[in-house]
Each structure stands twice: as C-alpha cells, then as structure tokens.
Amino acid sequence: MTDLPRPSAPPVSAPTPGGSNLDVLKHQFQQIWQVLAALALIYMVFFVLSEPFRSFDTLLSIFGQAAILAILACGTTVVLISGGLDLSVGSIFAVVGVIVGIVLAEYRLPVPVAVLIGLAAGALMGALNGTIQVLTKVPAFIVTLGGLTAYKGIAEILASGRDLSRFPENFQVLGSGYLVPMGIMFGVALLTGLFLTKTRLGNHAFAIGGNEEVARLSGVNVRKSRIYYYMIGGVLAATAAILEVSKLNFAMPARGQSYELFAIAAVVIGGTSLFGGRGGVGKTLIGMLIMQTIIVGLSYLGVGTSVQRIAIGIIIILAVYWDVWRRPAR
Amino acid sequence: MTQADTATPLLRARGITKHYGAVVALDAVDLDLHAGEVLGVVGDNGAGKSTLIKALTGAISKTAGTVEMDGKDIQITTPTEAKAAGIETVYQDLALVNELSITKNMYLGREIVRDTLFGHLFGTLDFAKMDTEIRALFQKLDIRITDIYREAEAFSGGQRQAVALAKTVMFGKRIAILDEPTAALGVRESKMAMDLVRSLKDHGLSVIMITHNMQHVMNYCDRVMVLRLGRLAAVRDVADVDGDTLVGLITGAAEDKVA
Structure with missing residues (x-):
C-alpha cells in the first residue's frame, strides 16, 4: 500500500476551515444524507403509486417488521466495521431461540433468567467464532460458514422431540405488536451507536477495519478486540431471537435461515463498508427500512415475493457498487 | 571512533539480526544512539533500514540481538513495549488510519x-x-x-506526515524513530516535515531517521550510519563526511565519487 499525496488536497500551509460543533454536525450529516434521501424517495414512490400504502398503519408495520432483523443487523454492523464477517448469526439465532424455548417450556424458569441464558448463549457462540479466527487465522468467511452449519445442527439436536411453545404471558409481551419490538430496536441501535462512537473499544473497530496493521502498531490489542466484536454480534442475534420466539410463541430450529444475509444486505444498503473502517448503526437502520419499504410497497402493488427478492438483490449490488465507486483509489 | 562513543549511549543495540527463512535481511547490526542527537540511517533499497527499525521497535520479532537503554538490558517484543520505554515510531505508510x-x-x-x-x-x-x-x-x-x-484521508501527504510527527511529539518521551519522513512529499511539504523533525530534538527527543535524502542527512543529522545488504557498512560524524562519500559508502564503491 502506498499513500501518495493527492494533488487536489490543500497544501500544508493553508489553514483548513472548520472546527465548530456545527461543522462537525455538518460533516456527519454529509455521510448519511444520501441514504436518507434514497429512503424518502422510495417511500414517496410507493406513496404515490399505492393508496393503502399511505396509511399510518403501513408505516408502523414497516418499522415493526424491520425491528427484529434490524437488531440482528446492528451486530452485523459492528462486525463489518471491524473488517470481520459473521455468516453464522442466523444459526446463532436458531440455537438461542431453541434454548430459550427449552428453558421456558420445559424448565419453567423465570423470564429474566431465560433471557439472560439466551443472551449468554449468543455471546458464547459469537466469542467462539472470534476466538477460532484469532487462533487459527482461518478467514472469517470460512470460520463462520462452518458456524452457520454447525450451530444449525446444534439447534436441531437440542430441539428434536421437544414441543417448544406456549410460553408464559409475561414473555409474550416482548415481541407482541409493533411498539415493543420497535422500542427495543431503537434502544439497541442507540446503545450500539454510542458504543461505536463514544467508547474506546468501539473506536478500535473502525481502526482495525480501516488498517489492522496501523492499529496493531499503535498498540491496539487487535485479537482481543475482534473477539469482543463477534460477541456483540452474537448477543444481538440472541436479542433478536428472543423477540421472535416471543412474537411467534413457539421456537423451532428452522428459524433464522438467511437472516445473516438480510442483515448484511441492510448494513451494506445503509452505506457501511463491506471492506471495514466505515459505517454506523444509523445507516443500518435506514438500510433495513429501505429494504422493508420495498418489500411492503411491492406487495401492496401486487408484486409477488419472487420479484421482491430480485429487486432486493439488484439493490444490494448497486449499494456495494456505490461503496466501491466512492472509495478513493489506492 | 567518534567522540560520542565515549559516553554511555541512550540506546545501544548489538548484533540485531533478522532472518526471513533463508534470507538474511539484517546481519548483526550494531547501533548507538546518544542523548540529544539525530542519527541518520541511509542505505540502498533492500539494505535493511526498515527491517532494523521494525526489529528495534517490536513491530517484527528479531532473530537475534540485544538492546540496552541507559546501559540496562530491555526487552522490546511488541510496539506497546517500545512505547512504554518512551520510543515513538512513525512507520512508513503505516502512520495513520485513513478512516x-x-x-x-x-x-x-x-x-x-x-x-x-x-x-x-x-x-x-x-x-x-x-x-x-x-x-x-x-x-x-x-x-x-x-x-x-x-478523516485522515481528507488531508494531503504533508498534512498527514505533520500529524504523524505531532503524535511523536505528544507521546515520545525519549526516542523518536522516523522511517523516511519526507517520502512522497513535495519540496515545501518536506521542509515543513523536517522543521518538525528539528522540533522533536528541541523537545528533548533523540531521533533515529531513515532517509534517502543526502541533503537532509547533512542539514539535520549529527551522525549517520550506512547499511548495505543487511550489514552495517559505516558510521560517520556528519561533520566529517560529504555527500559524495556517503553515496560511495551506500553503493559500496567509496572510491567512485560520482556514483
């Protein structure tokens, strides 16, 4: 890698402008306005084309349906920013769903205990993904592809011969309706955003994803940090799984299938770099809303799920193309 | 023997060796850095300059060799240990994260x-x-x-190097090690960077500086060591040497003054 000076950049002696809080805000807004505009545009198109789409209920359902995947995608955002990749979160989702189901339906433990056990299981599986990578240096793609099938198998073994349904009522509250999942989604996004922007470990995710070698030479504990990012991905996959089990009032190992791909899609559509170093959860929320708006809007227009999938596929490619195109050439 | 050799050096490295498999990148190189001096490190491409500073600062593990600071043995196996010992390094191309x-x-x-x-x-x-x-x-x-x-990527090469050098001023307690601080910089940006190198000295830091620029050796360094093919070829007081002689030492054709 060579860093040649870019001819367009200002010379050293010229003072660079800015520095006030307003400048900082402006700078942050510059990074997000394009995806916000895209979301507004897509919403407007369906608003014009479809009468029932215009209702407030539709808007609410877009948010509500996005909530569970958006929570999972917040974890994916952290992992991708750090230059990692976790294809196994859909399977972690399945394992946690089954574990929480067993704890509630068979052992009849209190709801908070079940939730804590579920979150701990998610953290453990995420940590395992990270640890294997750090110790073996096998690429993230392969380690988590292994996790994708292995965790799925664990979920199936755990669930076999069990009836995991009819949970206590105070558990069903978590995922019911749109408002509670939405509230949890915003809470998770806020916490993850604060983690990424305001804490040392969060900032190191950008540093490691941006240039791992510079981070290492600067004294960042790259290996330990990486394990933490995968743990966060696991915990948020678990959070999403708990909400879904609550919403459906049953648990089964087939849930969570392809969720990792939807999450990656939302993260990338939002503008977080697939190459690491840039991004944020605000962008991911917008990306998820873009995806959900298209799905809901198209179905209001009578377009079937197969065509919806094609549309989402094209948008993913366009989003990554945009990411590649705007990256400065090195 | 130069005059400075009589005092205990701030940093004394002996027999620094680095093998990459069968390739000997660095072969038993000695280095003394005295308090308050700027030591230039020159040599052709592949002479082992960057390998030497990476081995000294724990960025890579050395195959053999010892390092003393203030006459006491110290172990530097990671960049963090180097920082703890008061050594700040600006690695070439690895100074800042663009994002x-x-x-x-x-x-x-x-x-x-x-x-x-x-x-x-x-x-x-x-x-x-x-x-x-x-x-x-x-x-x-x-x-x-x-x-x-x-973000750092928004700034010019000169500005980025200025930031990297400012970092060594902020955190460096004893020694600043710089790998080609003016590489890829224009004339005016180089001058600015070298002024910062001088201010490192003013801030009480001793400096080891890799450079390809003989002018910079003459103007800013107190002593200069020449590496050739992974070996220490010569150490000179800058006052006792001229640019042509240095180039001769670098290429190994000391008698060919026009080289």
Missing part, C-alpha cells in the same frame, strides 16, 4: 477516557479533552489543521 479522524488517529491506542467511574468502566472517550490538547499542540508546532474531526 479515522485526526483526533482519533492522534490518540489511537492511548485514548483519554472520561475520568468518571462510568468512563473507566466502559471506556467512554473524552473527546473534548483530546481535541483541546491536539489544538494546543498543533498551534505550538505551527500545524495549521483545524478540522481535526475530519
């Missing part, structure tokens, strides 16, 4: 955490304090960058 703001780059790995229980528990960053310190330092060093919230 991070100037503030975050300056403090990467050494962030200031809010001085509250919550802050220490969760590592929440005190950006206001970091910004204030950076602005004060930039003013002192005459680095005219105010939008320090902007």
Whole structure:
C-alpha cells in the first residue's frame, strides 16, 4: 500500500476551515444524507403509486417488521466495521431461540433468567467464532460458514422431540405488536451507536477495519478486540431471537435461515463498508427500512415475493457498487 | 571512533539480526544512539533500514540481538513495549488510519477516557479533552489543521506526515524513530516535515531517521550510519563526511565519487 499525496488536497500551509460543533454536525450529516434521501424517495414512490400504502398503519408495520432483523443487523454492523464477517448469526439465532424455548417450556424458569441464558448463549457462540479466527487465522468467511452449519445442527439436536411453545404471558409481551419490538430496536441501535462512537473499544473497530496493521502498531490489542466484536454480534442475534420466539410463541430450529444475509444486505444498503473502517448503526437502520419499504410497497402493488427478492438483490449490488465507486483509489 | 562513543549511549543495540527463512535481511547490526542527537540511517533499497527499525521497535520479532537503554538490558517484543520505554515510531505508510479522524488517529491506542467511574468502566472517550490538547499542540508546532474531526484521508501527504510527527511529539518521551519522513512529499511539504523533525530534538527527543535524502542527512543529522545488504557498512560524524562519500559508502564503491 502506498499513500501518495493527492494533488487536489490543500497544501500544508493553508489553514483548513472548520472546527465548530456545527461543522462537525455538518460533516456527519454529509455521510448519511444520501441514504436518507434514497429512503424518502422510495417511500414517496410507493406513496404515490399505492393508496393503502399511505396509511399510518403501513408505516408502523414497516418499522415493526424491520425491528427484529434490524437488531440482528446492528451486530452485523459492528462486525463489518471491524473488517470481520459473521455468516453464522442466523444459526446463532436458531440455537438461542431453541434454548430459550427449552428453558421456558420445559424448565419453567423465570423470564429474566431465560433471557439472560439466551443472551449468554449468543455471546458464547459469537466469542467462539472470534476466538477460532484469532487462533487459527482461518478467514472469517470460512470460520463462520462452518458456524452457520454447525450451530444449525446444534439447534436441531437440542430441539428434536421437544414441543417448544406456549410460553408464559409475561414473555409474550416482548415481541407482541409493533411498539415493543420497535422500542427495543431503537434502544439497541442507540446503545450500539454510542458504543461505536463514544467508547474506546468501539473506536478500535473502525481502526482495525480501516488498517489492522496501523492499529496493531499503535498498540491496539487487535485479537482481543475482534473477539469482543463477534460477541456483540452474537448477543444481538440472541436479542433478536428472543423477540421472535416471543412474537411467534413457539421456537423451532428452522428459524433464522438467511437472516445473516438480510442483515448484511441492510448494513451494506445503509452505506457501511463491506471492506471495514466505515459505517454506523444509523445507516443500518435506514438500510433495513429501505429494504422493508420495498418489500411492503411491492406487495401492496401486487408484486409477488419472487420479484421482491430480485429487486432486493439488484439493490444490494448497486449499494456495494456505490461503496466501491466512492472509495478513493489506492 | 567518534567522540560520542565515549559516553554511555541512550540506546545501544548489538548484533540485531533478522532472518526471513533463508534470507538474511539484517546481519548483526550494531547501533548507538546518544542523548540529544539525530542519527541518520541511509542505505540502498533492500539494505535493511526498515527491517532494523521494525526489529528495534517490536513491530517484527528479531532473530537475534540485544538492546540496552541507559546501559540496562530491555526487552522490546511488541510496539506497546517500545512505547512504554518512551520510543515513538512513525512507520512508513503505516502512520495513520485513513478512516479515522485526526483526533482519533492522534490518540489511537492511548485514548483519554472520561475520568468518571462510568468512563473507566466502559471506556467512554473524552473527546473534548483530546481535541483541546491536539489544538494546543498543533498551534505550538505551527500545524495549521483545524478540522481535526475530519478523516485522515481528507488531508494531503504533508498534512498527514505533520500529524504523524505531532503524535511523536505528544507521546515520545525519549526516542523518536522516523522511517523516511519526507517520502512522497513535495519540496515545501518536506521542509515543513523536517522543521518538525528539528522540533522533536528541541523537545528533548533523540531521533533515529531513515532517509534517502543526502541533503537532509547533512542539514539535520549529527551522525549517520550506512547499511548495505543487511550489514552495517559505516558510521560517520556528519561533520566529517560529504555527500559524495556517503553515496560511495551506500553503493559500496567509496572510491567512485560520482556514483
């Protein structure tokens, strides 16, 4: 890698402008306005084309349906920013769903205990993904592809011969309706955003994803940090799984299938770099809303799920193309 | 023997060796750095200059060799240990993370955490304090960058090098090691960077500087060591040597003064 000076950049002696809080805000807004505009545009198109789409209920359902995947995608955002990749979160989702189901339906433990056990299981599986990578240096793609099938198998073994349904009522509250999942989604996004922007470990995710070698030479504990990012991905996959089990009032190992791909899609559509170093959860929320708006809007227009999938596929490619195109050439 | 050899050096490295498989990148190189001096390291491409400083600063593990500071043995096996010993390094092409703001780059790995229980528990960053310190330092060093919230990639090569050098001023306690501080810089930017190198010395740091620029050796260094093919070829007081002789030592054709 060579860093040649870019001819367009200002010379050293010229003072660079800015520095006030307003400048900082402006700078942050510059990074997000394009995806916000895209979301507004897509919403407007369906608003014009479809009468029932215009209702407030539709808007609410877009948010509500996005909530569970958006929570999972917040974890994916952290992992991708750090230059990692976790294809196994859909399977972690399945394992946690089954574990929480067993704890509630068979052992009849209190709801908070079940939730804590579920979150701990998610953290453990995420940590395992990270640890294997750090110790073996096998690429993230392969380690988590292994996790994708292995965790799925664990979920199936755990669930076999069990009836995991009819949970206590105070558990069903978590995922019911749109408002509670939405509230949890915003809470998770806020916490993850604060983690990424305001804490040392969060900032190191950008540093490691941006240039791992510079981070290492600067004294960042790259290996330990990486394990933490995968743990966060696991915990948020678990959070999403708990909400879904609550919403459906049953648990089964087939849930969570392809969720990792939807999450990656939302993260990338939002503008977080697939190459690491840039991004944020605000962008991911917008990306998820873009995806959900298209799905809901198209179905209001009578377009079937197969065509919806094609549309989402094209948008993913366009989003990554945009990411590649705007990256400065090195 | 140069005059400085009589005192105990600040840094004394002996027999620094680095093998990459069968390739000997560095073969038993000795280095003395005295307090308050600027030591130039010159040599052709592949002479082992970068390998030497990476081995000294724990960026790579050395195959053999010992390092003493103030006459006492020290072990430097990681960049963090080098920093703890008061050694700051600007590696070529590896100084800043493009995606991070100037503030975050300056403090990467050494962030200031809010001085509250919550802050220490969760590592929440005190950006206001970091910004204030950076602005004060930039003013002192005459680095005219105010939008320090902007990502490093938005700045020119000269500005980026200025930031990297400012980082060594901020954190360097004993020694600054610089790998080609003016590589890929224009004439005016080079002058600015070299002024900063001089101010490192004014801030009480001893400097080891790799360079390809003989003018910089003559103008800024007190002594110069020449590496050739992984071996120490010569050490000279700059006052006793001229550019042509140095080039001759670098190429191994000391008698061919036009080389």
